[in-house]
Amino acid sequence: MADMIKCSVCGEINPADNEFCKNCLSRLQPLTGPLKGENAPLQPGQAPTKKNTSELEPILPQWLREARQQAQQTEGDEPKFAAQEAPTIPVSSEPDLLAGLASQSDEDEDVPDWLVNITGSAPAKKKKVEQEDSNIKKVEMGDFSEMPADDKGSASPTPTWMTPQEAAPEKDELASWLSEMGQTSVPFADEKAAPVQPAASTPEPPSASADQSDWLHDLQNGASTFDETPADQAPISSDETPDWLKNLDAGVASSEQTPAQQVFTPQAPISSDDTPDWLKNLDASAVSASQPPDQQLPAPQAPISSDETPDWLKNLDAGAVSFEQKPAEKPAESQPAPASDVPDWLRTFGEPSAPSTPNEPAVAQTSDAIMPDWLKAAAPSGEAPQAVQSEKSTDAETPVAVEMPDWLSSLKPVETESKAPESAAPAFVPKESGDTLSTAPAFADDSLSSGDVDAIFGSMQMPDWLSSAAAPSQPPASESLPPAAQPAGSIAPAELPSWVQAMRPVEAALPPDMSQGEASDTGVETKGPLAGLQGVLPTIPGVIKASSRPKSHSIKLNASEEQQAHSALLEQILAEETAPVPMKSSSAILSQRVLRWVITALLFLSVGGIFFSRTQIFTLPSRVPLPNDETEAAISSLDAIPAGAPVLAVFDYQPSLAGELEATSAPLFNRLLLLKHPNLVIVSTSPTGSALAERLLSTTLKDRNYQRGTQYVDLGYLAGGLAGVYDFAQTPTTAIPTDLWQSAVLQGKAHLSDFAAVIVLTDSAEAGRVWIEQAGPFRGNASFVVVSSAQAGPMLMPYMQSGQINGLVAGLNSAAKVEQANGQPGLTRRYWDAYSLGLLLAVAFMILGGFWNFILGLQARRTQEVK
């Protein structure tokens, strides 16, 4: 779909060439193109770029152009305005911008009442700027029908502001700026203004606002100067000053009557072709408004009946007239209603004031009826005539209708947060002091303080009614803007002229209560590209509060008590499965170690002590000659061997039991060696046997002084275990092939039976059994005596009972018997006390410990049974 545009409001498809939507009549084409270069929007901190007004010609809105044309056509009316006013324009070098207005006398019906009231004779309909909600700067262009009508009955088509009515001279600002306009150069145009006559030092009226702009002050001075001069004098003579402004100067000078007051007397009507009619009418109204109450202009001149006068302006005249008819009827509030001469739409841009009186609604309604549509849309409903500024509109979209001029719309919410002191209320806010000047608030905007406005407009010499648009001190009274006044979003931004740009209070004082939550939305943006706009969402994180928080849902399971109990039980079961079982054996291990150490210590101390003490306390066991006593048999058998006979001695015990065996064998070998002097033949089936034999002979039996090679021989190690014993028993010479068999000890001995006795020394029953079983059949008549440890004795006793051996000496107890038989104390006697004490201690430990553990065992068993 080429060349088609979709309406952003209704969605209707329109041709690309259409400027307005054919369905909803909203604008399709932007008024201006994108701003580029020098036409880029003004950034904060930047100084407004001065532009020639002629350069802005192409971007002027259509309505403005038409107004200009009308003004040009009605050029002839200008002298009328000038004639109506008292031409008392003083001759001054400074251009009297309001000369045209000054020429409009009371006779001039075209002088609007509001203008008259501006000069100080405005009725008491001024409202004090309310500061309920500060920092809101709006251009209230509400529907005049909703505005309180000043006079409900007044249905006069003639705008009230055009009717000469007494206006409460409360507001001097309008007169002041009008007067100043006659003195200073033209602030609106960049053209070089003619030198303005120095304004006479007119003392400001006492009721003048302290916040009057400088340019307004200048106007006052100029106007006062003009007052002194004949009104016929031409005001501004500069060719560069626009005619309408010149006329304004003349009007100011001519209408000036009270030097002490700011006078805004437009002398001559606007005659410039560039001056729009509405502005001409403003001149006339200002003249009438600036007049003191007692000198108020008569009924306004004939209203501008020219067909070229826009209707809204006509309506304003009627509204102003109705306002003028209601002087000072405002309650003694802070801000009374603005002057009745002030057009309603103009009042709406002034300070807001609460319409507490019934007149206000009536006025509002009347004013609404005469207010042009575009102004209606821009002005707040019902409050416009009384400076609807009392409304507290928080929208950034101030009541700017669709058709509202851009320059007017830009004036509204520049700064909504700056508080304007009440004294700096819009120009048309009447004062309670009773000033003659009564002004109607032109703009109900409370975003900017008048001081700020003055600061801005001071250098620009803006008309008061325009500056009041930036004076915000009063919050809007009540009503919000009508929906129609809300920007539909289809208004395209226009290129702002330099003076409008300058009006943007970028550097203006920030509203003091910007941090207020309530005002945050209504604050004016001061930073970034959106500077000057109202109601901009803050970009600072954290400032924006979520309009609605997400609902917080509980994540807790809806489980009953029984279910929770079951889950807890399951968790307990699972925990027990993985929980390690504590070990409880540390105490038991500790007690065992302690007991062992105690036993060791007692045995060591007792046995060692009694041994090294060589005591002989304990008696030796008695020798009872029993028939089958194995010890007695051993003694007997060895006593029967012949002297010097070879005796085979087998040393088959381990070094660990060498002490017991030596103690056990020593008495027997002492007896044998002492009595029989045999030739010993030593053999062993263990590798250490020979060494042990040597030990015995060299230590225990050293007294016998047996010599190796002559009294004993050592055959060495007999390998083969049982087989070797068997082989040795069969043929000893082959089992151990050595030359010793040829020695004197073994001369002629080749068999086991050749030995007189075989003495086997062993610590184990196995070794003894082997020698008994293997060598027994081959011993012949040789005695076979076994000397063993006490642990092997019982195992070898059967062999004694069977007659396979001839004697058995087992343990120290038997050795003691042998030693008793010998009659000489020996090693056994030395060991006997320690041996006996050790045995007795062992018995004691076993009895006591056994009993104790027996009790503990029973208890443990009973505990186990109970569990």
Add this chain to the structure above:
Amino acid sequence: MRLVAVVLAVLSGLIVLAGYFIPALAGIQTILLSWTIILAGVATVVGVFNLISVHGSKITHREKGSVYSALLLISLFATFLFGIGLGPDNPNMQMLVNAIIVPVESTLMALLAVTLLYAGIRLLRRRTDLMSIVFLLTAILMLFASATLPFGEISPLNNWIRPWVQQVLALGGTRGILIGVALGTLTTGLRVLFGADRPYGGK
């Protein structure tokens, strides 16, 4: 190969056994027994070599306790060299035996005394029954009967109870053990002779 081993083992056993009953086979029996003695001696040497190898490996791989392995090997070689060089009757060799071998082994045997005594004390806690009590009482009796008191021996106990226990109770049990051992040895021999058991390897 396994059959040959079995045949040889069985045949050898039978010959040796028959040599006890058949005098003609006595010579073969003696030869076989001689070979047995030689093999037993060689087995001892092989055992020594195996001991050296095991402990040497532990030392090489620096396993836990390799220090003790090193001490063992050092002691082994030193004793071997001393024994071969000095002889068993050398006073230095005697000193080695008397100062190291006998005391070390005697010390280990002495620990046994404490251990057995501790076991006797805790016997009834571990096993509280009649046999345990009888066993403990018997042991106490015998120990007590083996020793004498300072004021003299208890004659009935030393001369009558203890001998009766030894020669009747102990002897009877001993005989039973010995008969059981004999029978077991016979059975094991027969099993080897019949090839039921093959300790020499194979099925």
